[in-house]
């Protein structure tokens with residue numbers, strides 16, 4: 483395993499980060515703890531990512547379950563040996579059941595919601611600090627694809643709430659997720675102008691894989707480079723589709739079979755043709771499709787750390803061991819040729 487300093491922070495994180503959003507839904511809490519234990523103790527991972535709304539698909543009856551698994555895991559070791567990242571999303575028209583927010587709470591990522599979310603997360607996780615708190619999706623922009631909130635919240639309000647959390651020691655560093663170049667640059671400019679009021683954004687957690695790379699490469703990556711914001715790449719297997727498992731049959735018990743409609747952009751779009759092309763290339767290169775997809779993401783110069791997901795120990799093993807795969811120049815060239823043909827396949831048909 484290799485480690486990297488995340489943005490301008492003191493966090494030195496493993497290049498592979500453990501995603502946890504299946505714990506409490508597709509995986510039991512005990513399976514979650516087993517996965518984390520194996521990843522940390524056997525493979526040298528030191529970084530995990532959760533969110534107040536997990537597990538997914540998010541619903542009132544399970545919200546917060548993922549954090550219970552993480553609490554059990556944290557109890558098995560020294561707190562300082564784990565770099566713990568979580569995310570606040572705020573109450574929205576879609577997600578109305580978050581704790582410490584009642585029916586009067588506005589559907590917006592307000593200061594009060596950010597502060598309340600962290601208190602609830604700390605309680606659930608059984609810890610007194612979060613290493614990296616991320617805004618799960620933009621709160622400043624109403625027609626966001628993630629929420630339809632009537633009232634956008636200014637960057638100033640969000641950043642000053644984050645500063646309060648840093649000042650009180652509840653949060654060490656802050657980041658964003660599903661953010662745009664506009665958001666990264668606006669927040670960085672505010673911090674530069676008022677460093678005593680607003681904390682520096684050190685990371686961005688966005689979708690990034692062989693089939694979702696255009697948005698980041700087309701401008702966001704440049705913004706993150708100049709503002710030293712580390713990319714935490716999520717869904718590096720495109721919800722499992724890049725493993726090739728959906729090519730021939732509908733796989734039983736797999737995410738997109740179990741939860742119709744969830745992450746549906748990966749099915750019924752040109753993604754299926756793009757995946758076929760990458761699977762064929764993997765075969766030619768004597769790699770599994772998973773090794774090709776993760777090998778590309780892990781060692782991509784734009785990526786600080788890749789957040790992986792697994793529902794079985796075999797998957798976990800294959801995924802972390804794929805860290806040792808280095809793609810040859812020829813394979814990399816062929817990837818670029820496929821990319822030229824399928825540049826944004828999850829958005830096209």
Ligand SMILES: NC(=O)c1ccc[n+]([C@@H]2O[C@H](COP(=O)([O-])OP(=O)(O)OC[C@H]3O[C@@H](n4cnc5c(N)ncnc54)[C@H](OP(=O)(O)O)[C@@H]3O)[C@@H](O)[C@H]2O)c1
Pocket residue numbers: 500501502503504508531532618659660687688715716717718719720721722723725727735736737738772789790791792793794796797798800801
């Ligand atoms: N910020 C955000 O909005 C956001 C959004 C999504 C994810 N995330 C973060 O990123 C993490 C990872 O996301 P993700 O789960 O979507 O990642 P992913 O790597 O795209 O998909 C992981 C899923 O693919 C399947 N899979 C994994 N390895 C496999 C293998 N070797 N062979 C066959 N199938 C395999 C498993 O599902 P099945 O067994 O069900 O097929 C697994 O749960 C999450 O846990 C979360 O922490 C963040």
